[in-house]
Amino acid sequence: MTPRTVTVRVPAKVNTQLSVGPARPDGFHDLANVFLAVALHDTVTVTPADDLRITCTGPDAAQVPLDRTNLAARAAELLAARHGIEPRVHIHIDKDIPVAGGMAGGSADAAGALLACDALWGTGASQSQLLDICAELGSDVPFSLVGGAALGTGRGERLTPLEVGGTFHWVFAVADGGLSTPAVYREFDRLTPDAPEPAAAPALLDALRTGDAKALAATLTNDLQAPALSLRPSLAETLAAGTAAGALAALVSGSGPTTAFLCADAEAAHQVAAALTASGTCRAARATTSPAPGATVLTD
Numbered sequence: 001m002t003p004r005t006v007t008v009r010v011p012a013k014v015n016t017q018l019s020v021g022p023a024r025p026d027g028f029h030d031l032a033n034v035f036l037a038v039a040l041h042d043t044v045t046v047t048p049a050d051d052l053r054i055t056c057t058g059p060d061a062a063q064v065p066l067d068r069t070n071l072a073a074r075a076a077e078l079l080a081a082r083h084g085i086e087p088r089v090h091i092h093i094d095k096d097i098p099v100a101g102g103m104a105g106g107s108a109d110a111a112g113a114l115l116a117c118d119a120l121w122g123t124g125a126s127q128s129q130l131l132d133i134c135a136e137l138g139s140d141v142p143f144s145l146v147g148g149a150a151l152g153t154g155r156g157e158r159l160t161p162l163e164v165g166g167t168f169h170w171v172f173a174v175a176d177g178g179l180s181t182p183a184v185y186r187e188f189d190r191l192t193p194d195a196p197e198p199a200a201a202p203a204l205l206d207a208l209r210t211g212d213a214k215a216l217a218a219t220l221t222n223d224l225q226a227p228a229l230s231l232r233p234s235l236a237e238t239l240a241a242g243t244a245a246g247a248l249a250a251l252v253s254g255s256g257p258t259t260a261f262l263c264a265d266a267e268a269a270h271q272v273a274a275a276l277t278a279s280g281t282c283r284a285a286r287a288t289t290s291p292a293p294g295a296t297v298l299t300d
Ligand SMILES: C[C@@](CO)(OP(=O)(O)O)[C@H](O)COP(=O)(O)OP(=O)(O)OC[C@H]1O[C@@H](n2ccc(N)nc2=O)[C@H](O)[C@@H]1O
Pocket: 015, 018, 027, 028, 029, 030, 031, 033, 101, 102, 103, 104, 105, 107, 137, 138, 139, 140, 141, 154, 155, 156, 181, 182, 185, 224, 253, 254, 255, 256
Protein backbone atom coordinates (compact mmCIF):
# COMPACT_ATOMS: atom_id res chain seq x y z
CA MET A 1 0.00 0.00 0.00
CA THR A 2 1.28 3.53 -0.80
CA PRO A 3 2.13 5.36 2.45
CA ARG A 4 0.17 8.56 3.17
CA THR A 5 2.88 10.38 5.10
CA VAL A 6 6.63 9.87 5.20
CA THR A 7 9.04 11.50 7.65
CA VAL A 8 12.79 11.58 7.09
CA ARG A 9 15.48 12.82 9.47
CA VAL A 10 18.63 14.36 7.95
CA PRO A 11 21.87 15.49 9.64
CA ALA A 12 23.95 18.66 9.40
CA LYS A 13 27.64 18.45 8.49
CA VAL A 14 30.97 19.92 9.44
CA ASN A 15 33.97 19.93 7.09
CA THR A 16 36.98 18.48 8.89
CA GLN A 17 39.15 19.33 5.89
CA LEU A 18 38.06 21.80 3.25
CA SER A 19 40.84 22.31 0.73
CA VAL A 20 39.86 24.53 -2.18
CA GLY A 21 41.56 24.66 -5.58
CA PRO A 22 41.45 27.43 -8.19
CA ALA A 23 38.11 28.49 -9.73
CA ARG A 24 37.14 26.19 -12.64
CA PRO A 25 35.79 27.48 -15.96
CA ASP A 26 32.25 26.58 -14.76
CA GLY A 27 32.67 28.82 -11.70
CA PHE A 28 32.93 25.95 -9.19
CA HIS A 29 36.09 24.99 -7.31
CA ASP A 30 37.63 21.53 -7.11
CA LEU A 31 37.74 20.42 -3.49
CA ALA A 32 39.19 17.91 -1.10
CA ASN A 33 36.16 18.07 1.19
CA VAL A 34 36.22 15.71 4.18
CA PHE A 35 32.61 15.74 5.36
CA LEU A 36 31.52 14.52 8.79
CA ALA A 37 27.79 14.32 9.59
CA VAL A 38 26.82 15.68 13.02
CA ALA A 39 23.76 14.91 15.14
CA LEU A 40 21.89 18.19 14.56
CA HIS A 41 18.93 17.41 12.32
CA ASP A 42 16.17 18.75 10.14
CA THR A 43 13.05 16.60 9.82
CA VAL A 44 11.20 16.54 6.50
CA THR A 45 7.61 15.23 6.32
CA VAL A 46 5.78 14.74 3.01
CA THR A 47 2.04 14.28 2.58
CA PRO A 48 -0.04 14.06 -0.62
CA ALA A 49 -1.58 17.45 -1.54
CA ASP A 50 -3.33 19.22 -4.43
CA ASP A 51 -0.14 21.04 -5.40
CA LEU A 52 3.49 21.43 -4.33
CA ARG A 53 3.49 23.33 -1.03
CA ILE A 54 6.23 24.01 1.53
CA THR A 55 5.91 24.91 5.20
CA CYS A 56 8.67 25.31 7.76
CA THR A 57 8.92 25.55 11.53
CA GLY A 58 11.90 26.13 13.82
CA PRO A 59 13.96 29.06 15.15
CA ASP A 60 15.25 30.13 11.68
CA ALA A 61 12.02 29.35 9.78
CA ALA A 62 11.50 32.99 8.74
CA GLN A 63 14.71 32.85 6.65
CA VAL A 64 13.67 29.77 4.67
CA PRO A 65 12.14 30.41 1.22
CA LEU A 66 8.70 28.79 0.91
CA ASP A 67 8.50 29.00 -2.88
CA ARG A 68 9.95 26.69 -5.52
CA THR A 69 13.47 27.99 -4.90
CA ASN A 70 13.45 25.92 -1.71
CA LEU A 71 15.89 23.07 -2.33
CA ALA A 72 13.39 20.56 -0.93
CA ALA A 73 10.80 21.68 -3.50
CA ARG A 74 13.40 21.40 -6.27
CA ALA A 75 14.22 17.87 -5.11
CA ALA A 76 10.55 16.84 -5.29
CA GLU A 77 10.18 18.44 -8.74
CA LEU A 78 13.28 16.71 -10.13
CA LEU A 79 12.26 13.28 -8.83
CA ALA A 80 8.72 13.74 -10.17
CA ALA A 81 10.01 14.88 -13.58
CA ARG A 82 12.29 11.82 -13.83
CA HIS A 83 9.28 9.57 -13.26
CA GLY A 84 6.75 11.52 -15.35
CA ILE A 85 4.49 12.38 -12.41
CA GLU A 86 3.23 15.64 -10.90
CA PRO A 87 4.89 16.75 -7.64
CA ARG A 88 1.62 17.07 -5.72
CA VAL A 89 2.99 17.07 -2.22
CA HIS A 90 3.04 19.10 0.96
CA ILE A 91 6.62 19.23 2.27
CA HIS A 92 6.97 20.26 5.90
CA ILE A 93 10.45 21.06 7.20
CA ASP A 94 11.04 21.12 10.93
CA LYS A 95 14.31 23.03 10.88
CA ASP A 96 16.92 22.73 13.60
CA ILE A 97 20.00 23.29 11.36
CA PRO A 98 21.06 26.96 11.22
CA VAL A 99 20.13 28.64 7.89
CA ALA A 100 23.00 29.84 5.67
CA GLY A 101 25.33 28.70 8.45
CA GLY A 102 27.81 26.48 6.60
CA MET A 103 26.17 23.31 7.94
CA ALA A 104 24.36 22.27 4.73
CA GLY A 105 20.83 22.75 6.05
CA GLY A 106 19.30 23.38 2.63
CA SER A 107 21.16 20.36 1.26
CA ALA A 108 19.83 18.26 4.14
CA ASP A 109 16.27 19.29 3.30
CA ALA A 110 16.81 18.45 -0.37
CA ALA A 111 18.16 14.98 0.44
CA GLY A 112 15.37 14.44 2.97
CA ALA A 113 12.61 15.51 0.57
CA LEU A 114 14.06 13.30 -2.16
CA LEU A 115 14.13 10.19 0.03
CA ALA A 116 10.70 10.97 1.50
CA CYS A 117 9.05 11.56 -1.91
CA ASP A 118 10.65 8.42 -3.29
CA ALA A 119 8.99 6.45 -0.48
CA LEU A 120 5.67 8.35 -0.73
CA TRP A 121 5.35 7.93 -4.50
CA GLY A 122 6.82 4.44 -4.60
CA THR A 123 9.21 5.56 -7.35
CA GLY A 124 11.78 3.02 -6.14
CA ALA A 125 14.82 4.98 -7.32
CA SER A 126 18.14 3.22 -6.74
CA GLN A 127 20.77 4.78 -4.47
CA SER A 128 22.82 5.75 -7.51
CA GLN A 129 19.80 7.41 -9.20
CA LEU A 130 19.10 9.32 -5.96
CA LEU A 131 22.76 10.38 -5.76
CA ASP A 132 22.63 11.66 -9.37
CA ILE A 133 19.62 13.83 -8.53
CA CYS A 134 21.37 15.01 -5.35
CA ALA A 135 24.43 16.10 -7.36
CA GLU A 136 22.18 18.06 -9.72
CA LEU A 137 20.61 19.87 -6.75
CA GLY A 138 23.89 20.97 -5.15
CA SER A 139 27.46 19.99 -4.37
CA ASP A 140 26.74 19.09 -0.72
CA VAL A 141 23.45 17.24 -1.29
CA PRO A 142 24.91 13.76 -2.02
CA PHE A 143 26.69 13.80 1.34
CA SER A 144 23.48 14.76 3.18
CA LEU A 145 21.90 11.61 1.74
CA VAL A 146 24.69 9.23 2.80
CA GLY A 147 25.93 10.84 6.06
CA GLY A 148 28.66 9.26 8.19
CA ALA A 149 31.98 10.54 6.87
CA ALA A 150 33.14 10.86 3.29
CA LEU A 151 35.75 12.50 1.09
CA GLY A 152 34.09 14.72 -1.50
CA THR A 153 36.11 15.47 -4.63
CA GLY A 154 35.20 17.29 -7.84
CA ARG A 155 32.99 20.14 -6.54
CA GLY A 156 32.32 17.95 -3.47
CA GLU A 157 29.68 15.73 -5.07
CA ARG A 158 31.89 12.68 -5.82
CA LEU A 159 31.98 10.73 -2.58
CA THR A 160 34.28 8.10 -1.13
CA PRO A 161 32.98 6.79 2.22
CA LEU A 162 35.43 7.05 5.14
CA GLU A 163 35.77 4.95 8.26
CA VAL A 164 35.31 6.67 11.64
CA GLY A 165 36.71 4.84 14.68
CA GLY A 166 34.86 6.57 17.51
CA THR A 167 32.53 9.34 18.63
CA PHE A 168 33.73 12.95 18.37
CA HIS A 169 32.27 15.68 20.60
CA TRP A 170 31.57 19.09 19.09
CA VAL A 171 30.08 22.43 19.98
CA PHE A 172 28.59 24.63 17.24
CA ALA A 173 28.27 28.36 17.87
CA VAL A 174 25.44 29.80 15.79
CA ALA A 175 26.04 33.36 14.57
CA ASP A 176 23.49 36.08 13.91
CA GLY A 177 22.65 36.12 10.19
CA GLY A 178 24.17 33.98 7.47
CA LEU A 179 27.04 34.17 4.97
CA SER A 180 26.50 33.60 1.25
CA THR A 181 28.46 30.55 0.04
CA PRO A 182 29.24 32.10 -3.42
CA ALA A 183 30.41 35.31 -1.72
CA VAL A 184 32.80 33.34 0.53
CA TYR A 185 34.20 31.43 -2.49
CA ARG A 186 34.67 34.78 -4.31
CA GLU A 187 36.54 36.15 -1.30
CA PHE A 188 38.69 32.98 -1.34
CA ASP A 189 39.59 33.71 -5.01
CA ARG A 190 40.51 37.28 -4.12
CA LEU A 191 42.69 36.24 -1.17
CA THR A 192 44.24 33.14 -2.83
CA PRO A 193 45.24 33.90 -6.44
CA ASP A 194 47.48 30.79 -6.75
CA ALA A 195 45.54 28.06 -4.93
CA PRO A 196 47.18 24.62 -5.36
CA GLU A 197 45.19 21.55 -6.45
CA PRO A 198 43.50 20.14 -3.33
CA ALA A 199 44.29 16.72 -1.82
CA ALA A 200 43.03 14.88 1.26
CA ALA A 201 45.50 14.88 4.19
CA PRO A 202 46.51 11.33 5.20
CA ALA A 203 47.01 12.37 8.87
CA LEU A 204 43.42 13.64 9.05
CA LEU A 205 42.01 10.46 7.51
CA ASP A 206 44.06 8.45 10.07
CA ALA A 207 42.67 10.54 12.94
CA LEU A 208 39.11 9.87 11.76
CA ARG A 209 39.81 6.17 11.33
CA THR A 210 41.28 5.81 14.82
CA GLY A 211 38.70 8.07 16.49
CA ASP A 212 41.53 10.14 18.03
CA ALA A 213 40.13 13.58 18.93
CA LYS A 214 43.52 15.16 19.72
CA ALA A 215 44.97 13.97 16.41
CA LEU A 216 41.87 15.20 14.57
CA ALA A 217 42.15 18.58 16.33
CA ALA A 218 45.74 18.90 15.09
CA THR A 219 44.76 18.23 11.48
CA LEU A 220 41.47 20.18 11.01
CA THR A 221 41.74 22.75 8.19
CA ASN A 222 39.35 24.98 6.30
CA ASP A 223 40.48 27.08 3.33
CA LEU A 224 37.22 29.06 3.56
CA GLN A 225 38.02 30.18 7.12
CA ALA A 226 40.20 33.16 6.08
CA PRO A 227 37.62 34.44 3.56
CA ALA A 228 34.77 33.94 6.06
CA LEU A 229 36.74 35.89 8.69
CA SER A 230 37.53 38.57 6.13
CA LEU A 231 33.80 39.02 5.47
CA ARG A 232 32.82 38.62 9.16
CA PRO A 233 35.81 39.65 11.37
CA SER A 234 33.79 39.26 14.60
CA LEU A 235 33.96 35.46 14.21
CA ALA A 236 37.55 35.66 15.52
CA GLU A 237 36.11 36.55 18.94
CA THR A 238 33.87 33.46 18.94
CA LEU A 239 36.80 31.23 17.93
CA ALA A 240 38.94 32.73 20.72
CA ALA A 241 36.16 32.30 23.33
CA GLY A 242 35.79 28.58 22.54
CA THR A 243 39.54 28.01 22.57
CA ALA A 244 39.88 29.81 25.93
CA ALA A 245 37.10 27.56 27.31
CA GLY A 246 39.15 24.44 26.56
CA ALA A 247 38.19 23.30 23.06
CA LEU A 248 40.86 21.12 21.42
CA ALA A 249 40.38 23.06 18.17
CA ALA A 250 38.20 25.83 16.78
CA LEU A 251 37.34 26.48 13.14
CA VAL A 252 34.71 28.00 10.88
CA SER A 253 32.18 25.38 9.70
CA GLY A 254 32.36 25.29 5.88
CA SER A 255 31.60 28.75 4.48
CA GLY A 256 30.40 29.92 7.95
CA PRO A 257 29.37 31.83 9.88
CA THR A 258 28.71 28.92 12.27
CA THR A 259 31.90 28.08 14.18
CA ALA A 260 32.82 24.54 15.27
CA PHE A 261 34.72 23.45 18.40
CA LEU A 262 36.13 19.95 18.76
CA CYS A 263 36.20 18.84 22.41
CA ALA A 264 37.87 15.97 24.29
CA ASP A 265 34.62 14.47 25.65
CA ALA A 266 30.96 15.22 26.44
CA GLU A 267 31.79 17.04 29.68
CA ALA A 268 34.29 19.34 27.97
CA ALA A 269 31.71 20.02 25.24
CA HIS A 270 29.13 21.10 27.85
CA GLN A 271 31.68 23.44 29.46
CA VAL A 272 32.65 24.95 26.11
CA ALA A 273 28.97 25.40 25.16
CA ALA A 274 28.23 27.14 28.47
CA ALA A 275 31.27 29.41 28.13
CA LEU A 276 30.37 30.33 24.54
CA THR A 277 26.79 31.15 25.55
CA ALA A 278 28.06 33.32 28.43
CA SER A 279 30.65 35.05 26.18
CA GLY A 280 27.99 36.92 24.21
CA THR A 281 29.97 36.25 21.00
CA CYS A 282 27.30 34.04 19.42
CA ARG A 283 23.52 33.63 19.26
CA ALA A 284 23.49 30.07 20.62
CA ALA A 285 25.89 27.21 21.32
CA ARG A 286 24.93 23.58 20.73
CA ALA A 287 26.82 20.50 21.94
CA THR A 288 26.51 17.42 19.74
CA THR A 289 28.37 14.37 18.44
CA SER A 290 29.58 12.82 15.19
CA PRO A 291 29.37 10.78 13.06
CA ALA A 292 25.62 10.65 12.40
CA PRO A 293 23.72 8.52 9.86
CA GLY A 294 22.54 10.10 6.60
CA ALA A 295 18.92 10.70 5.58
CA THR A 296 16.78 8.11 7.37
CA VAL A 297 13.09 7.30 6.95
CA LEU A 298 11.46 7.49 10.40
CA THR A 299 7.83 6.70 9.58
CA ASP A 300 5.76 5.66 6.62
C1 LIG B 1 31.16 25.46 1.25
C2 LIG B 1 30.48 24.11 1.30
C3 LIG B 1 31.45 23.11 1.95
O1 LIG B 1 30.87 21.84 2.11
O2 LIG B 1 29.28 24.09 2.03
P1 LIG B 1 28.60 25.20 3.03
O3 LIG B 1 29.62 25.49 4.04
O4 LIG B 1 28.22 26.37 2.21
O5 LIG B 1 27.41 24.51 3.64
C4 LIG B 1 30.11 23.62 -0.13
O6 LIG B 1 31.22 23.60 -0.99
C5 LIG B 1 28.98 24.40 -0.74
O7 LIG B 1 28.16 23.48 -1.36
P2 LIG B 1 26.66 23.86 -1.83
O8 LIG B 1 26.06 24.82 -0.86
O9 LIG B 1 25.95 22.57 -2.10
O10 LIG B 1 26.98 24.65 -3.14
P3 LIG B 1 26.26 24.65 -4.58
O11 LIG B 1 24.81 24.90 -4.38
O12 LIG B 1 26.68 23.47 -5.36
O13 LIG B 1 26.94 25.92 -5.21
C6 LIG B 1 26.65 27.23 -4.75
C7 LIG B 1 27.78 28.15 -5.17
O14 LIG B 1 28.94 27.91 -4.34
C8 LIG B 1 30.13 28.00 -5.10
N1 LIG B 1 30.81 26.70 -5.08
C9 LIG B 1 30.22 25.59 -4.54
C10 LIG B 1 30.89 24.38 -4.49
C11 LIG B 1 32.18 24.32 -5.06
N2 LIG B 1 32.87 23.17 -5.06
N3 LIG B 1 32.75 25.42 -5.60
C12 LIG B 1 32.09 26.61 -5.60
O15 LIG B 1 32.64 27.61 -6.08
C13 LIG B 1 29.70 28.42 -6.49
O16 LIG B 1 29.74 29.83 -6.51
C14 LIG B 1 28.27 27.94 -6.59
O17 LIG B 1 27.50 28.67 -7.51
